[in-house]
Amino acid sequence: MFDNLNKTEKIYLNFNASKVRWLSESKITPSDYFCLGSAENFKSVSIWKQNSTLDDFEPVILSEYQNLDGYVTEIKSKSLEEFFLSTSNGSVYHFKCYHDEQRLIELNKWSKANDVVNGFDFNNDGEELCFVTENGTINFIRLRSQINNLNDLDYNELCSLNSVLYLKHFEIAVSDSLGRIKIWDSRSRENKKSCLSLFMEGESSSITCMANDPNKKHIIACGNLNGIIAIYDVRSNKRPFTLTHNHSEPITEIGFHPFSGDSLFSSSFNGGLWSWNSSNRGELKSGWEDRTVNFKNYLDSNRYTLNSFDLNNDKILAVNNNLCLYKLKYQNLF
Amino acid sequence: MDEIPSFKIFTDPSWRRIISQSREVFNDLHQNLEANSQSEIIKTETVNLSDQCLDANQKYIDVIENELGIMNADNENKEKLQVMLQVWKLCQIIFIKSSPSGTLLTDLQEWYQTTNNIDPMVQAIFSSNSENTEKLHLDDKYWICILLAVAQGRIDTGRHLLSFYPIDKAPVVRTINELLHTMPNLSTHSHLSLFEFKAKWEYWQKKCVQVLTSENFEGDDNGGMQTICKLLCADESTFLSLKLMFNNWYYMLISYMSYANPTFNISDLHMSIESGPFMKEFENELDEFDAIILKIFEFDVDVIVNECVKLFSNNFFSAHFLNILHLTGKLQLKSEIDFGSAFREENRLPIQEQHLIEYSLQLLSAAWSPSLLSLNQTAFDYLLKCQMDETGIELIETYLERIPLTEISQSEANKVFYIAFQYGLHDLAFSIGRVMQMRALKGRQYGDALTWNAKIKDCSFGNILADKIMEEFFQSNDLKLLDLTESLVKEIIYSDRLIFLNKYREFYRLAYLSSKSERTENLKQAIDLLVHLLQVPNLIPFKFKKLVFFQLHDLIDQNVFNEDQLFNVLKSIQLYENRRRFLAIRPISGEVHECSLEDENSEENKWKSLFEKLSGKIAENFVQNKIEF
Numbered sequence: 026m027f028d029n030l031n032k033t034e035k036i037y038l039n040f041n042a043s044k045v046r047w048l049s050e051s052k053i054t055p056s057d058y059f060c061l062g063s064a065e066n067f068k069s070v071s072i073w074k075q076n077s078t079l080d081d082f083e084p085v086i087l088s089e090y091q092n093l094d095g096y097v098t099e100i101k102s103k104s105l106e107e108f109f110l111s112t113s114n115g116s117v118y119h120f121k122c123y124h125d126e127q128r129l130i131e132l133n134k135w136s137k138a139n140d141v142v143n144g145f146d147f148n149n150d151g152e153e154l155c156f157v158t159e160n161g162t163i164n165f166i167r168l169r170s171q172i173n174n175l176n177d178l179d180y181n182e183l184c185s186l187n188s189v190l191y192l193k194h195f196e197i198a199v200s201d202s203l204g205r206i207k208i209w210d211s212r213s214r215e216n217k218k219s220c221l222s223l224f225m226e227g228e229s230s231s232i233t234c235m236a237n238d239p240n241k242k243h244i245i246a247c248g249n250l251n252g253i254i255a256i257y258d259v260r261s262n263k264r265p266f267t268l269t270h271n272h273s274e275p276i277t278e279i280g281f282h283p284f285s286g287d288s289l290f291s292s293s294f295n296g297g298l299w300s301w302n303s304s305n306r307g308e309l310k311s312g313w314e315d316r317t318v319n320f321k322n323y324l325d326s327n328r329y330t331l332n333s334f335d336l337n338n339d340k341i342l343a344v345n346n347n348l349c350l351y352k353l354k355y356q357n358l359f
Numbered sequence: 360m361d362e363i364p365s366f367k368i369f370t371d372p373s374w375r376r377i378i379s380q381s382r383e384v385f386n387d388l389h390q391n392l393e394a395n396s397q398s399e400i401i402k403t404e405t406v407n408l409s410d411q412c413l414d415a416n417q418k419y420i421d422v423i424e425n426e427l428g429i430m431n432a433d434n435e436n437k438e439k440l441q442v443m444l445q446v447w448k449l450c451q452i453i454f455i456k457s458s459p460s461g462t463l464l465t466d467l468q469e470w471y472q473t474t475n476n477i478d479p480m481v482q483a484i485f486s487s488n489s490e491n492t493e494k495l496h497l498d499d500k501y502w503i504c505i506l507l508a509v510a511q512g513r514i515d516t517g518r519h520l521l522s523f524y525p526i527d528k529a530p531v532v533r534t535i536n537e538l539l540h541t542m543p544n545l546s547t548h549s550h551l552s553l554f555e556f557k558a559k560w561e562y563w564q565k566k567c568v569q570v571l572t573s574e575n576f577e578g579d580d581n582g583g584m585q586t587i588c589k590l591l592c593a594d595e596s597t598f599l600s601l602k603l604m605f606n607n608w609y610y611m612l613i614s615y616m617s618y619a620n621p622t623f624n625i626s627d628l629h630m631s632i633e634s635g636p637f638m639k640e641f642e643n644e645l646d647e648f649d650a651i652i653l654k655i656f657e658f659d660v661d662v663i664v665n666e667c668v669k670l671f672s673n674n675f676f677s678a679h680f681l682n683i684l685h686l687t688g689k690l691q692l693k694s695e696i697d698f699g700s701a702f703r704e705e706n707r708l709p710i711q712e713q714h715l716i717e718y719s720l721q722l723l724s725a726a727w728s729p730s731l732l733s734l735n736q737t738a739f740d741y742l743l744k745c746q747m748d749e750t751g752i753e754l755i756e757t758y759l760e761r762i763p764l765t766e767i768s769q770s771e772a773n774k775v776f777y778i779a780f781q782y783g784l785h786d787l788a789f790s791i792g793r794v795m796q797m798r799a800l801k802g803r804q805y806g807d808a809l810t811w812n813a814k815i816k817d818c819s820f821g822n823i824l825a826d827k828i829m830e831e832f833f834q835s836n837d838l839k840l841l842d843l844t845e846s847l848v849k850e851i852i853y854s855d856r857l858i859f860l861n862k863y864r865e866f867y868r869l870a871y872l873s874s875k876s877e878r879t880e881n882l883k884q885a886i887d888l889l890v891h892l893l894q895v896p897n898l899i900p901f902k903f904k905k906l907v908f909f910q911l912h913d914l915i916d917q918n919v920f921n922e923d924q925l926f927n928v929l930k931s932i933q934l935y936e937n938r939r940r941f942l943a944i945r946p947i948s949g950e951v952h953e954c955s956l957e958d959e960n961s962e963e964n965k966w967k968s969l970f971e972k973l974s975g976k977i978a979e980n981f982v983q984n985k986i987e988f
Contacts (some may be wrong), residue, residue: 037380039372041733065733113768141768159769161804183843184806185769202769202810204846218838224846231773231810250773275777294777328386329736346733348379 034082047337052283062097144188157186238286248276369725529578678718821854
């Protein structure tokens with residue numbers, strides 16, 4: 026199953042990218058466009074196009090926006106032409122790109138002073154966007170309203186919040202630096218208590234990234250600073266299923282395979298792009314605990330921190346901390 | 360140094376790509392060598408070493424060449440990089456590829472051909488005369504092209520150009536063509552020994568001389584044919600006369616040697632530099648670049664690297680090249696032969712490490728803000744290879760210490776912490792943790808403070824933090840303060856105050872936050888827990904004891920205490936009062952200040968009420984037992 030991988034291609038960029046994301050409606054819809062958010066003290070986001078008919082990977086930069094107020098901490102695409110991004114200076118931007126005309130326009134910007142936005146997510150209809158910050162605040166933006174509607178949950182967590190995911194229309198999961206995932210109801214702003222708080226005993230390392238299963242929204246995978254991946258089922262309170270490498274390098278990004286929740290990818294500080302595959306023995310109802318898990322490193326040769334990766338259909342893009350952009354293909358899961 | 364050069368050019372995109380790619384080559388090379396040295400096959404090791412080094416050097420050259428290919432024409436770094444490429448290639452030929460008795464002809468000719476490429480000129484001739492090939496030979500650049508082609512050893516190109524000269528005009532063209540065609544070529548005759556090749560060459564050159572003296576050169580406009588012939592005969596004065604065409608003494612030298620003595624080796628080269636007239640011809644026009652080339656031919660590594668540093672204004676070339684030389688074992692410095700230098704201070708570090716350090720420092724100074732961590736990490740990779748006296752690691756530590764931790768985000772701080780930890784700088788990592796936990800505490804981000812504290816397991820700060828959290832909790836009654844420790848249960852065993860905080864949280868949840876159905880059961884557990892806590896000496900901080908007792912007061916009515924517990928509570932109160940009296944006489948700072956309620960009256964009342972309730976309960980139990988009995 027793993028050996029159907031085509032060759033890995035890499036090019037050198039001019040800057041270090043902290044996030045790479047395919048621009049597409051969903052992870053299943055194939056797309057040739059992707060965007061790169063810069064890392065460190067570069068403050069730009071750029072849109073690229075790759076030509077899938079060519080043999081070699083030679084993406085072309087279409088447009089660039091260089092006036093962000095900080096480096097990019099998260100990008101999520103809404104459609105082929107629209108995406109949101111958050112920066113280290115407390116802002117969330119809404120961009121629209123016109124690929125044919127090679128233009129990139131900032132549609133909207135919301136800011137929170139003196140804060141760092143660590144992550145955000147928007148719900149399915151695109152009505153609401155929720156972002157979490159380092160100062161422990163959870164904030165909501167009403168996207169469709171005429172006025173710039175930014176308000177926050179009346180609850181200030183006393184530690185930094187690292188990522189947020191929408192599980193259901195009004196339910197969000199927030200992870201923090203104490204290794205906890207809290208489930209909140211986003212309808213009420215006066216919430217003083219989360220619906221549920223999940224954590225692993227003995228493992229309180231800061232959770233750096235989260236992803237949810239494409240088919241079952243109640244399954245969340247998260248990676249922490251100790252290199253441990255935990256797969257939670259938010260419906261139950263039992264101990265999560267954990268996957269670990271034989272090292273304790275922090276995990277930078279995590280994501281499920283676009284088509285199936287049986288396969289998980291993670292990237293870590295020491296440059297590996299790991300694929301975890303729970304073999305399906307034909308039992309549809311079993312979870313990760315009941316199957317054997319195979320794992321493999323797709324970027325063996327890379328030794329520099331893998332900052333980010335993203336999947337689209339059968340392609341994976343990854344960026345590392347030494348100016349490289351990798352492209353891999355992952356075929357024939359089924 | 361009076362002036363600190365600005366290495367901001369390292370942040371130029373082209374330079375960054377070169378730096379990143381060179382870093383990969385450097386790391387790969389060293390990793391492979393380390394892997395090799397641990398393998399069991401010894402014989403192939405030495406072969407592998409020099410091959411790998413040559414490969415790596417070639418890769419460095421390729422990196423620069425690729426980048427030059429992509430670069431814009433108006434990029435200010437282009438010129439310097441081209442010069443660097445030239446120097447690097449020549450160094451590769453002279454230092455790495457060559458052996459003392461080996462011939463340098465092919466490599467040096469290739470160097471000449473690539474660094475003074477005549478293709479554009481040739482193409483220009485063809486394109487401007489494309490309709491009219493009969494006039495080709497009248498083009499201004501025609502003869503120069505042919506002469507250069509012959510001088511550079513590009514015989515095919517020369518012959519091709521020559522074919523456009525009308526034969527009927529000058530029949531000697533055919534002869535010259537024949538000579539060029541039969542010229543012995545070192546690469547095609549590699550099966551011959553040097554001696555045999557030399558014999559062949561001499562035989563061929565005699566024919567050239569014969570042509571020159573006896574043939575009829577009529578129809579030869581501007582003497583081009585004659586000049587070609589003279590070049591083939593290795594006529595020194597002809598070479599000298601073509602000074603403008605060659606433009607540089609080294610090109611002239613290489614060209615001359617390729618005809619005078621094609622099997623020349625490095626010592627032949629030296630001799631002809633010293634005794635030959637070529638340098639003198641260009642005496643007035645020598646610049647630093649020429650000096651470098653001369654030194655390369657003279658094998659003087661010291662001067663070369665120093666001059667190169669000056670010429671390129673950075674140590675990029677010298678660091679990488681010296682490293683390669685050092686690894687191949689070919690690094691012979693004139694300074695090392697001088698024994699006196701061994702006692703001089705500045706030569707404490709081996710020279711290749713000096714240059715690596717210089718380069719790393721330049722990288723670090725280019726990364727002028729702590730956010731360019733990746734550039735810093737590049738520098739660290741190089742510093743790690745400077746192992747003499749652990750200079751490298753010390754420099755890394757010094758640099759990491761100076762990163763302003765108060766200005767960066769949590770995730771960046773985590774990265775720095777991780778890097779320090781990775782390099783084995785545990786003390787530094789600990790101090791980073793301490794700064795971060797204090798910063799979090801000052802910003803009232805108790806959760807972050809807890810995370811950092813748990814990471815570094817700092818006991819005293821843990822105690823302070825626990826006290827602060829409890830204080831805030833008693834003032835604000837905000838549950839999330841208590842909940843902070845819910846995920847840290849197994850990790851905070853180093854600090855007893857934190858353990859207490861955790862246990863208190865358990866008590867609180869059991870006592871006040873359980874559902875109706877489990878109420879009584881949980882209350883009993885809660886009381887049990889609390890009484891146990893009271894009994895452990897010194898677990899509950901003195902200042903909170905009063906508040907804990909007041910909380911007990913509220914629970915007494917619920918009928919969940921048993922007899923023993925009541926007595927234990929009384930005992931604890933007694934101990935508490937003893938302590939209080941002791942502290943009144945002999946105050947110990949930190950313990951005296953108690954957390955109190957709003958006003959004194961209510962406190963007094965509370966104590967009264969507490970004693971009443973306690974005695975009431977005990978009396979009740981007593982009576983009941985009596986009755987049962």
